[in-house]
Every structure is written in structure tokens, then in C-alpha cells.
Amino acid sequence: MNLATPYLGLPLHSPFVVGASPFCDDVYVARKLQDAGAAAVTMRSLFEEQFGLTIWHAPKSAAGYPEFADYQLGPERYLVQLADLKKTLSIPFIASLNGSHPGSWISFAQRLENAGADAIELNLYQVITDPTVAADQVEKEMIAAVDALTGSVHIPIAVKLSPFHPSIAQLAVALELAGASGLVLFNRFYQPDIDLEEIKVQPQLQLSNSDELLLRLRWLAILSPLLRGSLAVTGGVHTAADTVKALLTGAHAVQLVSVLLKHGPGVISTLRHGLEKWMDGHNFSAIEQFRGRLNLARCPDAAAFERANYIRVLQSRKV
Numbered sequence: 001m002n003l004a005t006p007y008l009g010l011p012l013h014s015p016f017v018v019g020a021s022p023f024c025d026d027v028y029v030a031r032k033l034q035d036a037g038a039a040a041v042t043m044r045s046l047f048e049e050q051f052g053l054t055i056w057h058a059p060k061s062a063a064g065y066p067e068f069a070d071y072q073l074g075p076e077r078y079l080v081q082l083a084d085l086k087k088t089l090s091i092p093f094i095a096s097l098n099g100s101h102p103g104s105w106i107s108f109a110q111r112l113e114n115a116g117a118d119a120i121e122l123n124l125y126q127v128i129t130d131p132t133v134a135a136d137q138v139e140k141e142m143i144a145a146v147d148a149l150t151g152s153v154h155i156p157i158a159v160k161l162s163p164f165h166p167s168i169a170q171l172a173v174a175l176e177l178a179g180a181s182g183l184v185l186f187n188r189f190y191q192p193d194i195d196l197e198e199i200k201v202q203p204q205l206q207l208s209n210s211d212e213l214l215l216r217l218r219w220l221a222i223l224s225p226l227l228r229g230s231l232a233v234t235g236g237v238h239t240a241a242d243t244v245k246a247l248l249t250g251a252h253a254v255q256l257v258s259v260l261l262k263h264g265p266g267v268i269s270t271l272r273h274g275l276e277k278w279m280d281g282h283n284f285s286a287i288e289q290f291r292g293r294l295n296l297a298r299c300p301d302a303a304a305f306e307r308a309n310y311i312r313v314l315q316s317r318k319v
């Protein structure tokens with residue numbers, strides 16, 4: 001059974017990629033993931049705020065940013081970790097930057113490349129709360145950041161997006177034109193809850209479940225016929241069935257984090273066997289034979305199709 005898949009121009013032996021997370025903080029853990037069947041790993045992000053951007057001059061108590069030493073890996077330590085991963089792993093590994101404003105973090109990408117990163121994932125996470133900032137201004141800055149980043153290195157850049165853009169399709173194409181080799185769908189928003197006893201905001205990190213995949217499947221199906229580059233899904237891949245659905249809607253790779261935190265590296269071989277079993281049952285011997293089969297390529301009017309499905313679902317419910 002051939003599970004090989006291209007991702008960002010890198011030949012992966014299977015679609016199972018470890019998503020950005022603390023797993024690569026420890027070379028031994030990264031090696032365990034490789035031995036368990038991971039086809040590539042992604043390091044945790046370095047944040048633009050770690051590069052002395054203006055935000056550091058803001059009163060920390062108001063902004064609530066972590067102190068510099070509170071970050072798990074500073075830029076210099078990150079490079080050392082990257083070099084150690086390079087020595088230890090035979091699979092590709094992806095560095096991660098998190099930022100969307102111009103700044104020195106962009107030129108740091110060259111150092112990531114020189115230290116041996118096979119690709120960089122750029123996470124464009126931000127929550128715009130300023131009412132004077134228009135959506136197109138935000139997106140122009142994102143595109144400019146991608147343009148600057150792709151122009152500064154030779155390795156491929158993947159862009160991790162949020163689902164909350166008014167025209168994701170237009171933005172996706174613009175990011176590709178700016179040089180992105182692939183998109184990662186989608187960022188999860190870590191939404192704080194409220195502690196009613198203490199009457200205060202309670203930050204929390206909840207792991208995902210498969211329900212979160214559905215939003216991603218819809219956008220994989222819409223974007224995959226429009227883009228020439230790669231698509232990875234992050235958010236809600238927990239089972240072999242989730243993996244098959246992502247591939248059918250056009251993914252080249254599935255990123256795993258929550259499922260690994262819950263079950264450990266051994267779950268990768270469970271997913272792999274489940275994928276092989278499904279392919280065998282449907283007479284497929286390679287992923288290319290069915291990737292994107294359920295995308296909207298053959299749909300002459302994707303917007304009308306989406307709207308028709310929406311109306312049909314609402315009409316189907318009787319009381």
C-alpha cells in the first residue's frame with residue numbers, strides 16, 4: 001500500500017504529520033514519534049513578540065504578555081534545538097513562526113533555514129479588536145508578511161490560517177501568489193471561559209475532538225481545486241476515518257496534536273492501519289487515486305452548491 005504524499009514539495013512517506021506543539025522540545029520524544037510512523041514533525045512557534053517588537057514597550061501588566069524568560073524556547077535556544085533535531089531525525093521537520101506584522105522575526109527565517117529546517121510554517125493568528133482596522137487592511141498585512149518571508153528564504157513556507165476571514169478563497173489564492181507553498185487549515189481559537197465563583201476570566205486549553213474537523217473538510221473541498229500548492233488539515237483529526245475524509249476533500253497531510261497528547265505516539269500506527277484497511281476495502285493502492293475525490297472541482301457553481309446544501313439541511317428538520 002502506497003501512503004506516500006507530497007507536502008510543500010517534500011516527499012512524505014505518509015500523510016501523518018505532527019502539528020506545531022511542544023513535542024519537538026525534546027529530541028528523544030521527536031525520535032519516538034518518528035519511530036512510531038510520523039512522516040514529518042512541526043516545532044512549537046516562535047512569536048514575533050519574542051523578537052523585541054514594539055509590544056514589549058507596552059506596559060506588561062496591561063498587555064498580560066509572558067515575561068521573556070517564560071517562553072519555553074527563546075530564538076537562540078530554538079536554533080540549537082533545530083540543529084539537534086537535524087542530527088537525530090531522518091524525516092523532514094518544520095520550524096514555526098507566529099507573526100503577521102513587519103519586524104525582525106522575518107529575517108530570523110534565514111537562520112532557521114541555515115540551521116536545517118526543511119520548511120517553515122507561518123501562523124497568522126491574531127484577534128483584531130481595534131474598530132478602526134478594516135478586514136482588507138488585516139489581510140494586506142498578512143499577504144505582505146508572507147511575501148517578505150517567502151522572499152527571504154529558499155525553503156517552502158506553509159501558512160496556518162484562521163477560518164474567520166470574509167473571503168477565504170480569495171485570501172488563499174493571494175497567499176499562494178505571494179509565495180506560500182501550502183496552507184494549513186485552520187488555527188483553533190483558544191477561547192477562555194469564565195469562572196463564576198471568582199468572577200474572572202479563566203484561560204484554558206481544551207484538546208480538540210473530531211467535530212472540529214467538519215469546518216476544515218468544507219474548506220478543503222472548496223480550496224483544493226483552486227490552489228496549486230499543498231493543503232494540510234489541523235484541528236480534529238483523531239481517527240483513521242477523519243484522515244480518509246480529509247484526503248477525500250483534498251488534504252495532502254493531516255496534522256496531529258490532541259490525539260497524540262491523549263493517546264501517545266502509538267496512535268499513529270492505529271491511524272495508519274485504519275487508512276490502509278479503508279484503502280484496501282475500496283481497491284485503492286495509493287493516496288493519489290482518491291485524494292480530492294470529494295472536492296468541488298466538478299461543481300460548476302460552488303457557492304450555489306453550498307447554499308443549496310444549507311437550505312436542504314434546514315428544510316429536512318421537522319417538528
Ligand SMILES: Cc1cc2nc3c(=O)[nH]c(=O)nc-3n(C[C@H](O)[C@H](O)[C@H](O)COP(=O)(O)O)c2cc1C
Nearest residue numbers: 019020021044045123208234235236237256257258
Ligand atoms: C499544547 C499545545 C501547544 C501548541 N503550540 C502551538 C504552537 O506553538 N504553534 C502553533 O501554530 N500551534 C500550536 N498548537 C496548535 C496545534 O498545532 C493544532 O493546530 C491544534 O491543536 C489543533 O490540532 P489538534 O486537533 O490535532 O489538536 C498547540 C496546541 C497544543 C494543544
